[in-house]
Amino acid sequence: MNANGKAASPRRPIEREYLATLNAAVPLETWQAICKRAADDALAGDAKARDWLAKWLLGLEARLLTTLAAEEVEIDAAAAASREIESRRQTVEDDRQERERTREFLKMLRR
Known part of the structure; x- marks a missing residue:
């Protein structure tokens, strides 16, 4: 090898x-x-x-840790990776929404 x-x-x-x-x-x-x-x-x-x-x-x-973890518990690695990706997307979206709310709040305070 x-x-x-x-x-x-x-x-x-x-x-x-x-x-x-x-x-x-x-x-x-x-x-x-x-x-x-x-x-x-x-x-x-x-x-x-x-x-x-x-x-x-x-x-x-x-190898991705999610793939290794999936192999350990014998679940579909692709499904585990998809869940991880979706979780990260949701975190990014939540952060974006929080920044937008903060921006709106700061605009309101400046008026």
Whole structure:
């Protein structure tokens, strides 16, 4: 499996050579040190380190939390996402209406 979470296709001979060379240049202990440094940097607030770790740990195509939650309780993920979208739309509309009421109230006070 590659970094974006998809099944890797068979390696071409030249790719195998490059990977062997990379493996020789970056042994496991070095890679572990790199990963540890990235984790430490991420904990210290480094956004690039967090992004790099997320790419390797979660894959490039992050899944929506609503989809993951839907899979956990075995309900239709599309329905869960639709409910989430509708909820967010309603919140936006409620906020818009509240701003409009506030604007009208302030106009009334200025008269």
